[in-house]
Amino acid sequence: MLKKLLKVCAVFMIFFKCAASIRCFECNSMNNSMCLDPTIYDKETINNFLPITECGRGIYSANNEFFCRKIIQTILHKGYEPEVRVTRSCGWVRHHRDCYKADNEDHLETVCQCFDNECNSATVRKSALALVLGATVMMYL
Template identity: 50%
Template sequence: MTSTNKLLCTFFVLLSMVYKASSIQCYYCNSANNSACIDVKAFDDETRARIIPVVTCETAIPSPVAVDFFCRKIVQTIFHSHRDSEVRVTRGCGWVRHHKECYQANNQDHLETVCQCTSDYCNSAEAADPTSAAVLFIALATALYLYR
């Protein structure tokens, strides 16, 4: 084996030992005990940093098998038989993905919308409306086509 081949072989062996770890940071709160969790965008950055916890999913969730973390936001409307319905928002980390970015579950006692996303602090926003995004894309494409 030539010295160049040995060097390349050593390089690839070392490269194969490198484990790429990525961590994502998500808001972590529940409006049942933190009313600021309902709308985290309502606060300026300094206030939000003080009252709404942020976690790094990789270190916050002790699970040796969960490596593909993402942020999740769950909005539940809880129906009560003897009083008004209540809306509860939960933000945190997830590790078992659903095939849809957002989905709904409708049960007898509650309705929930769950959205998942893969960038830091992305569980702060409302779910994107695909219809609005499509209309915006078509309008932008038309404008660019006419402008050229």
């Protein structure tokens, strides 16, 4: 009995970690110019100066899937040159399109979402269902 319980606990610990955990860049080009385009820097420089956060650490929500988001804003100042800002962060409410544009009175915006660690674009992983099924099977072993 104890062996079964330990197996189930181990599977659920993996389930919580895999289902909710994704690493994303967390920055704003207003205070960190590396946020504009991290791909031009080597891995060591990125690791030292561009923060990466683990989204939803230890939290699982059946309704939300954590992902990475990148927002490019062109801020339109009247009488001045437009200013481009990039924000990279975690997201949890998914848009129906992976990228979309918004044209507002004072700024233009492109928002993209992706589903892999430190990503720019990727496909969604569907490992949560497999883990739940695996836990159920292990309960009966």
